Amino acid sequence: MTLETIVSVSWWMILPLGVIGSVLHFTFDWSRHSRIAAIFSAVNESYWEHIKIAIWPVALLQVVLFAAGGYQHAAFIPAATVALYSLPISMLGIVFLYKSITKRKVLWLDIAVFFVIIAIAQTLFVLMLQELSPSWATVALAGIFLAGLVIAFFRFTLRPPNEPDVFIDPLNQKYGLDAHPDYESSEERRGDS
Numbered sequence: 791m792t793l794e795t796i797v798s799v800s801w802w803m804i805l806p807l808g809v810i811g812s813v814l815h816f817t818f819d820w821s822r823h824s825r826i827a828a829i830f831s832a833v834n835e836s837y838w839e840h841i842k843i844a845i846w847p848v849a850l851l852q853v854v855l856f857a858a859g860g861y862q863h864a865a866f867i868p869a870a871t872v873a874l875y876s877l878p879i880s881m882l883g884i885v886f887l888y889k890s891i892t893k894r895k896v897l898w899l900d901i902a903v904f905f906v907i908i909a910i911a912q913t914l915f916v917l918m919l920q921e922l923s924p925s926w927a928t929v930a931l932a933g934i935f936l937a938g939l940v941i942a943f944f945r946f947t948l949r950p951p952n953e954p955d956v957f958i959d960p961l962n963q964k965y966g967l968d969a970h971p972d973y974e975s976s977e978e979r980r981g982d983s
Contacts, residue, residue, distance in 0.1 A: 791859025
């Protein structure tokens with residue numbers, strides 16, 4: 791796959807990625823609370839869960855582009871890593887900024903921010919892919935950081951840290967799967983068996 795094709799697909803996918811991420815907000819309930827769906831879906835209203843539903847669609851696109859020929863470009867892994875790390879940073883920064891101005895949560899702004907952060911990530915990906923000439927050490931380090939991010943997103947849904955700024959559901963002050971109002975905790979399920 792040529793660099794021009796990767797760039798073109800990346801631009802065209804901004805809107806579909808936002809739509810896919812928006813759908814992931816509901817797939818945990820649609821799956822009847824599957825733990826596998828929980829890894830990719832929002833399970834509560836914490837910032838972490840909203841970051842997660844932005845990360846997975848972008849990561850999926852990058853996997854597809856990499857397999858379709860992105861591996862031929864040395865800058866692909868570092869560009870993908872920076873793009874994925876930009877999602878939580880830009881989401882938290884923009885949401886906290888607008889909330890400091892409005893003093894409240896505004897649903898349409900939350901949705902707009904979601905699409906904006908995906909556009910930011912895709913822009914960073916494209917610019918770095920076009921302009922970066924990384925050494926093998928840069929690619930290796932980016933690969934380590936990328937693996938760490940993926941592991942964190944698998945792990946912290948099922949076992950989130952007790953960190954109140956990012957991981958707590960603001961509606962019920964709980965964490966992870968236990969914060970979902972219709973999800974039976976594993977202790978409750980074991981007690982019923």
